[in-house]
Amino acid sequence: MTDHRPWRGVLVATALPLDDDLRVNYGKYAEHCAWLVDNGCDGVVPNGSLGEYQVLTPEERSKVVETAVAAVGGARVMPGVAAYGSAEARRWAEQARDAGCASVMLLPPNAYRADERSVLAHYAEVAKAGLPVVAYNNPIDTRVDLVPELLAQLHGEGYVHAVKEFSGDVRRAYRIAELAPELDLLVGADDVLLELAIAGAKGWVAGYPNALPAASAELYRAAVDGDLAAARHLYRQLHPLLRWDSRVEFVQAIKLSMDVVGRHGGPVRPPRTPLLPEQEAAVRAATEKAVAAGLA
Secondary structure, three states, X not given: OOOOOOOOEEXXXXXXXXXXXXXXXXXXHHHHHHHXXXXXXXXXXXXXXXXXXXXXOHHHHHHHHHHHHHHHOHHHEOOEOOOOOHXXXXXXXXXXXXXXXXXXXXXXXOOOOOOHHHHHHHHHHHHOOOOOEEEEEOHHHHOOOOOHHHHHHHHHOOOOOEXXXXXXXXXXXXXXXXXXXXXXXXXXXXXHHHHHHHOOOOEEEXXXXXXXXXXXXXXXXHHHOOOHHHHHHHHHHHHHHHHHHHOOOHHHHHHXXXXXXXOOOOXXXXXXXXXXXXXXXXXXXXXXXXXXXXXX
């Protein structure tokens, strides 16, 4: 792990273990964070979409961050600080700072389709908290696209240090490198890991390591080290699962895989609903195949 750039490496966007009554199981969450690091991951990203931050109370959201820091140390924790308002997002960044975190991850304004000026002002406000900010580009869900030119502006102003790229367009990696060579590119979708690693990604904000951390970390390191034979072999084996990270039901799928491999994923909070029977069968079969191949 590179301390001065703590967003580098494999940072797992952690799923949040819920009990049957939909309460957060903080003990299992702490254990989960420690298990991920023990199995080759570099850190954790609590309160991302995979962590169901949108349906947590403020008290729960704060405690999730504090639990992660206590489990693995603040240098390894990069919380999501997304909120509808810039002032609220800044407060979450300040909470992360005060809890001992070393960086935060921030979506653009997502209550409406924000224009460029609004995006710049939003990141400027949250940067005032004093922690390095990693932008999260997810135009599919937010309807705001942090195109390479806008990312270069954000980086040039000192508002962001890296970007989690979830557009799915791997061509952007090369344009970002041209316009902002010091801006770190992080893989944002599991099913383009190999393509973006080859393109020079410095990290992976990852979903499926929640269930398969050791094999996922091995895949990432083979890819960034240029061991394409090993990387391609693992990528082919894992891709039937990795592609679920880009689907609407990604939280349910990853939690099911966690349950299959003997971890505690548990249910999801509404408005998310359980997987359809055919979806559950597909995820279960792919996970069991990965287990049989020695990837768990």
